[in-house]
Amino acid sequence: MKKLIPLAVATALLLTACGNGNYAATQIPAEPEAPASSAAPAATVPCTAAEKAAELESYQPEPTLPAPMQMTPxxxxxxxxxxxxxxxGVSADxxxxxxxxxxxxxxxxxDIDMIKAVAKAIFGTDVGHLELRVISSPQRIPLLENKSVDIVARNMTINCERWKRIAFSAEYYRSGQKTLVQRDSTATKLADLSGKTICAPAGSTSLDNLKKANPKIKPVTADTDTGCLVLFQQGKADGIxxxxxxxxxxxxxDPYAKVLNERIxxxxxxxxxxxxxVDFVRFVNGVLAQMKTPPTPEGVSPWMLSYNTWLGTDLGKLTTPPTPAYGR
Incomplete structure (x- = not known):
């Protein structure tokens, strides 16, 4: 079934693709970030069982954070x-x-709220001190490796394989992979979509998980989330x-779409x-720990306030943020 892209979506896509937004307001360079090399990364040694078990462990933060604008030489x-x-490095779509x-x-x-908190911890405010570079999923690791960006906040899954190339903060949110289909689809799980074309972002764990979960699916990729949504809305993908x-x-x-309950x-x-x-990882972990702490016993933590603002309506109420794991 092909369908027209809803007007609101089309407008949002134009803003993202053509860059008609207020770049000065977000300090995004007018020229898009150059694509990272498409060359395959050097082969890495497979993770051991022990490494896999400890993949969520990050570096213990220092007992106290330095005052803003008083970073240690x-x-x-x-x-x-x-x-x-x-x-x-962030997403804009x-x-x-x-x-x-x-x-x-x-x-x-x-994700942007997490980055703003880090900037505020360094400078006292994020205004005028935060440069957001719009990047694609495949660019995340290469741009960290060549130090084009200081940090990436782009719904990035922590796993052992990635730890061999970059470092991660402690976990700041626990998501799960699901599948989006047309609203009139009779599918209730991924197994029902054998032979169908399903889009997942390139360079993502979603693509790997999709192939493993149902090898009979025909996977297609796009560099961005919007890219997959456009393929879906054009009828070139049966789901995402x-x-x-x-x-x-x-x-x-998209009023013509629904998300299946199955979590793979x-x-x-x-x-x-x-x-x-590593010093920056420890610092960021200290910032995240502060974000997860309510300002008063009766108050709401900055982390929970951000979750309720952006995700709570669609994903349900949470009582606590993820517990950090340290050990490196």
Whole structure:
């Protein structure tokens, strides 16, 4: 079944693709980020059972964070402070996680709130000190490795294989992979979609999980979440497989879509950081710990406030954020 793209979606796609938003408001370069090399990464040694069991463990944060604008000389944070801005790789088309507001032109969402908190911890405010670089899923790891960005917040799953190339913060959200289909589909699970064409972002764990979960599916890829949504709306894909956070945003934009209840994986999100910058990982973990702490016994933590603002309506109420695991 082919269908027209709803007007709101078409407008949002134009803003994202053509860059008509207010770039000055979000400090995004007018020129898009150059694509990362498409060359296959060097082969890595497979993870051992012990490494796999410890993949969610990050680095223990320091007992206290330095005061804003008082970063310790010689640290990654001091380098960022002296530069005057934190450079973050983000999405601009994942509704509720990182997407451009078509009215203000600003990129906003749950992932963006995590980055803003890091910038505030370094500078005292994120205003004027945060450069958001819009990147695709396949660019995340290469841009961290070559230090084009300081940090990536783009619904990135922590896993052992990625730890061999980059470092992660402690888990800041636990997502899960689901499948989006046309509203009139009779499918209730991925097994019902054998022979169908399903889109998943390139360079994502969603693509790997999709192939393993149902080898009879015909996978197609796009570099962005919007790319998969466009293929779906054009009738070139029968469905989309991805994180429930992303699919909830897709379904909110498309009245002809629904998300199946079946969850085929857990996807723990971490902030990606260059593996050499362990001091920065510890710092970021301290920031996340503060975000998860209510300001008063009766209050709501900044993390919970962000979750309720961006994800709570579509994904349900949470009582606590993920518990961090340390041990590296």
């Amino acid at each position: 010689g640290t990654t944070m001091k380098t960022i402070q002296d530069r005057g801005r934190l450079i973050a 994942s509704l509720h996680l990182g997407s451009r507001n078509p009215i203000s032109g600003k990129i906003e969402g749950f 497989s991805g994180d429930d956070t992303v699919l909830a945003g897709d379904a909110a934009q 994986s857990d996807e723990p999100y971490g902030l990606g950081i260059n593996k050499d910058n």
